[in-house]
Amino acid sequence: xxxxxxxxxxxxxxxxxxxxxxxxxxxxxxxxxxxxxxxxxxxxxxxxxxxxxxxxxxxxxxxxxxxxxxxxxxxxxxxxxxxxxxxxxxxxxxxxxxxxxxxxxxxxxxxxxxxxxxxxxxxxxxxxxxxxxxxxxxxxxxxx
Amino acid sequence: xxxxxxxxxxxxxxxxxxxxxxxxxxxxxxxxxxxxxxxxxxxxxxxxxxxxxxxxxxxxxxxxxxxxxxxxxxxxxxxxxxxxxxxxxxxxxxxxxxxxxxxxxxxxxxxxxxxxxxxxxxxxxxxxxxxxxxxxxxxxxxxxxxxxxxxxxxxxxxxxxxxxxxxxxxxxxxxxxxxxxxxxxxxxxxxxxxxxxxxxxxxxxxxxxxxxxxxxxxxxxxxxxxxxxxxxxxxxxxxxxxxxxxxxxxxxxxxxxxxxxxxxxxxxxxxxxxxxxxxxxxxxxxxxxxxxxxxxxxxxxxxxxxxxxxxxxxxxxxxxxxxxxxxxxxxxxxxxxxxxxxxxxxxxxxxxxxxxxxxxxxxxxxxxxxxxxxxxxxxxxxxxxxxxxxxxxxxxxxxxxxxxxxxxxxxxxxxxxxxxxxxxxxxxxxxxxxxxxxxxxxxxxxxxxx
Numbered sequence: 180x181x182x183x184x185x186x187x188x189x190x191x192x193x194x195x196x197x198x199x200x201x202x203x204x205x206x207x208x209x210x211x212x213x214x215x216x217x218x219x220x221x222x223x224x225x226x227x228x229x230x231x232x233x234x235x236x237x238x239x240x241x242x243x244x245x246x247x248x249x250x251x252x253x254x255x256x257x258x259x260x261x262x263x264x265x266x267x268x269x270x271x272x273x274x275x276x277x278x279x280x281x282x283x284x285x286x287x288x289x290x291x292x293x294x295x296x297x298x299x300x301x302x303x304x305x306x307x308x309x310x311x312x313x314x315x316x317x318x319x320x321x322x323x
Numbered sequence: 324x325x326x327x328x329x330x331x332x333x334x335x336x337x338x339x340x341x342x343x344x345x346x347x348x349x350x351x352x353x354x355x356x357x358x359x360x361x362x363x364x365x366x367x368x369x370x371x372x373x374x375x376x377x378x379x380x381x382x383x384x385x386x387x388x389x390x391x392x393x394x395x396x397x398x399x400x401x402x403x404x405x406x407x408x409x410x411x412x413x414x415x416x417x418x419x420x421x422x423x424x425x426x427x428x429x430x431x432x433x434x435x436x437x438x439x440x441x442x443x444x445x446x447x448x449x450x451x452x453x454x455x456x457x458x459x460x461x462x463x464x465x466x467x468x469x470x471x472x473x474x475x476x477x478x479x480x481x482x483x484x485x486x487x488x489x490x491x492x493x494x495x496x497x498x499x500x501x502x503x504x505x506x507x508x509x510x511x512x513x514x515x516x517x518x519x520x521x522x523x524x525x526x527x528x529x530x531x532x533x534x535x536x537x538x539x540x541x542x543x544x545x546x547x548x549x550x551x552x553x554x555x556x557x558x559x560x561x562x563x564x565x566x567x568x569x570x571x572x573x574x575x576x577x578x579x580x581x582x583x584x585x586x587x588x589x590x591x592x593x594x595x596x597x598x599x600x601x602x603x604x605x606x607x608x609x610x611x612x613x614x615x616x617x618x619x620x621x622x623x624x625x626x627x628x629x630x631x632x633x634x635x636x637x638x639x640x641x642x643x644x645x646x647x648x649x650x651x652x653x654x655x656x657x658x659x660x661x662x663x664x665x666x667x668x669x670x671x672x673x674x675x676x677x678x679x680x681x682x683x684x685x686x687x688x689x690x691x692x693x694x695x696x697x698x699x700x701x702x703x704x705x706x707x708x709x710x711x712x713x714x715x716x717x718x719x720x721x722x723x724x725x726x727x728x729x730x731x732x733x734x735x736x737x738x739x740x741x742x743x744x745x746x747x748x749x750x751x752x753x754x755x756x757x758x759x760x761x762x763x764x765x766x767x768x769x770x771x772x773x
Contacts, residue, residue, distance in 0.1 A: 183472075183538060186545035194552040201556045204575070209500065212569035217499045227496045234501075237435035240370025245566045246643030247502060248437060250710075251357065251369045253721040254643055280722040281359055285368045300498075307499065310573060312565030314639050316718030 216308040229300025232293055241284070245309060252284065256313060259301045267301065268294045324673045324767060326397040328404035330759040333674050334414050335390025336667045340750045342383035342421070343660075347743050349376040354739065357725075357732050367429065374428045374440040380655060381438060382421045387663030389414065391524050392460050392481060394670050399474035399527070400467035406459055413455045420448045436501070438509045439491045446492050453485045472541040473526045476548060480519030487511050499567030506562040513654070514555040514583060514625070521621075521662050522548045522590070528614045528669055529594060533601025540597060547589040554582035564635050565642055573635040580633040584626030587658075594618035607672060607680045612689050613665035620661055620693070624653025624700070640715040645728070646707030653700045664749065675756045676763035688749035695742025702735040 213219075233239075239248030242255050258267060271294040276283040289297070324330070352363060352372040361369070397404055404410055424441045427433060433440040441449065460478055464470055491508035495501040526544045530537050560576020594615050605611065628650040632641040641647070668685065672678055679685065706728045714724040 181542065181546070183542040183545070186542045186549070190545045190549035190552070193549050194556070197553060197556040201559065204557075204571070205503075208503065208563070208568050208572075213497065213499050213503060213567055216567045216569065217497055219497060222497060230496065230498050233498070234435040236431065237370045237374060237433050237440060239435050239437055240373040240440075241368075243643040245499070245502065247566065248643070249370070249373050250643070250645055250648065251353075251373070276364070280726065282722065282725070283361060283364050283368075285370070304498065307567045309565045309567060310570050312639060312642065314715070316714075316716055318716045319718040322717060 225296045225299035226303045229296035232297055257305050259305045264298045267298050326403045328407040329394050329397050331410040332390040332394035333759040335386050338418055339383040339387045340753055342379045346379035354736050371428050375425050377438050384659045388520050391666045395527050396460055396463050399471045401469050402467035405462045410459050416452050436505050473523055476519055477523030480516050483516040502566050510559045518551040519548050524666050529597045532605045532611050533597050534603030535597045535601045543593050550589050551586040554579050558583045561633050577635050584630050587622040587626035591618045591622040609680045609685045610669035613668050617661035617665050620657030624657035640711050644707050644710045645703050649700055649703035649707050656696050671756045673767045674759035676766045677756050679756055684748050684752045688745050692742050692745030695738050698738025702731045706731040
């Protein structure tokens with residue numbers, strides 16, 4: 180039967196071993212994987228400025244980006260392809276709440292420059308290699 | 324209780340009670356906004372109610388953990404807390420920082436990072452506050468001669484939770500990197516070191532409530548927390564499938580997060596077996612309900628409902644849908660919410676000397692909150708499945724699908740009301756206990772009687 184000491188060794192051994200593997204993989208991901216997948220060389224000043232706006236206004240409190248965030252408003256990973264820069268700009272600079280189907284977005288009334296930065300950010304996000312996400316809807320063609 | 328300073332725990336628990344009521348209020352604001360009743364939009368837009376709902380959850384659970392530690396550590400180590408006045412100050416500071424953060428959320432003062440919305444400036448105050456807390460807890464253990472496994476596991480969990488807050492405070496220009504390290508905090512908390520805290524509190528409760536030999540309980544505690552880290556550390560990979568990280572995380576995250584339910588299953592079997600094994604039947608039946616409840620519901624919510632969407636092939640379609648909300652609600656409530664309620668239920672008679680445990684109020688509180696939460700999870704499941712089928716599989720537009728979800732939101736509102744009634748009854752019973760009293764010292768033995 181397992182003794183308390185063996186149980187402690189199992190706990191410590193497993194934790195140390197898997198922590199080391201996790202940290203090693205994380206180093207690879209941070210140093211190589213993410214910069215490659217995200218095309219970090221395309222991360223211009225405008226992209227970073229857009230990311231700051233994304234963060235400061237808690238956009239993921241309603242939207243998802245790369246599938247992360249809240250489920251109140253549309254997923255924005257591919258919004259650049261879906262809506263195009265002009266529509267996005269109109270929404271971001273609007274002084275009245277954008278309210279498709281009656282669901283209101285905060286009227287941020289961003290300046291042209293701010294909107295351009297966010298659009299650059301969305302364009303950059305849309306080009307990230309997300310291992311196949313978002314997947315094209317597999318049953319779409321089955322509908323008549 | 325055994326020691327005067329354990330009374331600090333009461334105030335931590337009182338803070339938890341206050342914050343959970345606020346959290347539920349904001350939850351209702353969110354549900355009604357989903358239904359189209361967004362009259363508060365100008366003052367409380369959805370992202371504000373979301374940030375408040377999530378952060379209050381984190382703060383009331385942490386406050387519950389702190390209360391648990393302030394009660395358990397003196398009891399386990401046979402030593403008064405060092406600097407009890409500092410402990411009161413620490414809790415008051417936590418409450419103040421929490422209030423400032425919540426108010427700030429209404430004025431666009433935050434960071435757009437799910438679960439970690441507290442702005443960087445306040446993060447530093449949180450760190451100071453937690454250091455103060457750890458100083459009191461670890462200092463007490465240091466000065467005491469007795470250091471039990473249960474107390475050590477609980478303390479190591481608290482220390483690790485504090486350390487893991489730090490990666491979330493680093494700024495990255497790259498959004499994907501920010502997301503990567505955000506999960507170092509959130510995942511390694513809830514599916515890692517918080518489970519150490521859970522294991523420690525659960526072991527303490529089982530020792531007290533079942534009378535099973537400490538050595539047996541603590542041995543299995545090691546095995547369970549061992550399983551937690553064996554699966555949970557690399558299980559972090561399930562957050563890295565589709566967020567700009569390399570594809571090896573699909574395999575690693577898939578395999579190890581599929582093992583994560585084992586730790587929770589271990590926790591459930593552990594609690595049930597110890598309960599069956601126990602010859603002593605503690606009179607505080609409601610505390611036993613909550614203790615077994617947290618072990619079982621965490622297995623269902625964190626373990627099984629997590630497994631339901633953790634494989635990459637499934638997650639490709641469920642990622643970023645209400646399926647996550649389904650899992651999140653039962654996991655948080657089962658593993659951490661019910662755990663905090665379990666320790667409060669056990670501790671309150673000991674702090675106040677009043678035997679308000681097997682009354683109908685506390686019994687209704689347990690069952691209504693449990694039934695209400697199961698109903699809420701069913702509503703989220705229906706939403707999640709509908710959303711995945713219509714939006715992700717058939718390709719319908721987001722807002723068209725949202726319209727289809729409305730009936731399930733009505734079910735959510737009704738079941739959340741049942742849950743809320745349960746919580747309010749619990750809080751009412753908490754208030755009825757009154758304040759902790761010095762006369763309650765030593766009365767614990769009276770409650771241990773069969």
